[in-house]
Amino acid sequence: MKEVKQFFIRHFITAPISFGSWLFFVMGAGMNIFAATGLLVAIYFGGTFTLKQIQLSSNLKKLGMSRSEYSHIKGQITGAKMKIKRLNGLYGQVRSIQAFRQLHEMNSLSRRILGLVRSNPKKFYDVEKFFYAHLDSAVELTSKYALLVNQPLKDKELRIALQNTRETLGDVNKQLEQDLRSVLASDIDQLQMEIDFVDVSMNNKKPLLEMKGDPHNDRK
Known part of the structure; x- marks a missing residue:
């Protein structure tokens, strides 16, 4: 914006x-x-x-930040956008409801993380692993799952491979959730500090307000 x-x-x-x-x-x-x-x-x-x-x-x-830092982060953001776009293109290739749900959650989490980093590039350092590893894992594993699930063979070995891939994708999904928590952590801490400051300010003013509104003091 x-x-x-x-x-x-x-x-x-x-x-x-x-x-x-x-x-x-x-x-x-x-x-x-x-x-x-x-x-x-x-x-x-x-x-x-x-x-x-x-x-x-x-x-x-x-x-x-320096120009080189900013340029590097912008490059990582551009690369992540392309990876998320690739992830979007896999919706039509997964066959199970569970895999579709996992893909949707990974997509949603990735877009939220990317949006937060775009609005504040310094948050990149809170989720470097998302850009360097976790998003890549999500894309590669989903691509391989889509490839395997569309094969005509349905033997035991293939079913085991598909089950293992779904379980690993579940782990990747949890890692992306942790990445989102990491990128939001500083905002949550700042919000808590502001709440604490307001609480302290209100508590300091409360005795003064009570004194001014005390009817017994007014009669004296």
């Missing part, structure tokens, strides 16, 4: 400046229309690029 807002801000600022400059070049300076249009394009794209870098620097300062 923040990236979209900043995108519109950049273009909202750059567009009138660029077209205003174009009108000045053509009508005020008598410049050739093609040359003026070339300058318009240069000013527009140069201005948006400059503003984007300013916004990025401001964001990184607030996050306390």
Whole structure:
């Protein structure tokens, strides 16, 4: 959401400046229309690029991150989006209700984790294993399960392999749940601190409020 807002801000600022400059070049300076249009394009794209870098620097300062850190995390987010997309494409290939439910839960958990990290890139460090291992395991195991379940052979060995894969997918699902708890942990701690602060503030004010509202004190 923040990236979209900043995108519109950049273009909202750059567009009138660029077209205003174009009108000045053509009508005020008598410049050739093609040359003026070339300058318009240069000013527009140069201005948006400059503003984007300013916004990025401001964001990184607030996050306390370097450009290389931010670039690495953005790359991991992009890779995770592709993996989740691949996971989405497996819905039509699983046959059992249990496998479908597991796939849906893994998909939902992965999207929630990714959304939280996108909104606050520093949370990446709370769930590095999700990006480096757990999401990969979910995709690879589900892909192999889908491959096996669609084979015409239904012998004992294949059934055992499918059962083992479903059980392992259940373990992966639990790990993704733990990843979600990890990425939410700092928010929960902060919320608890705010609740505790409000409780302490209210308790400190309560005796004063009781004194002001005490009718016996008013009669004296």
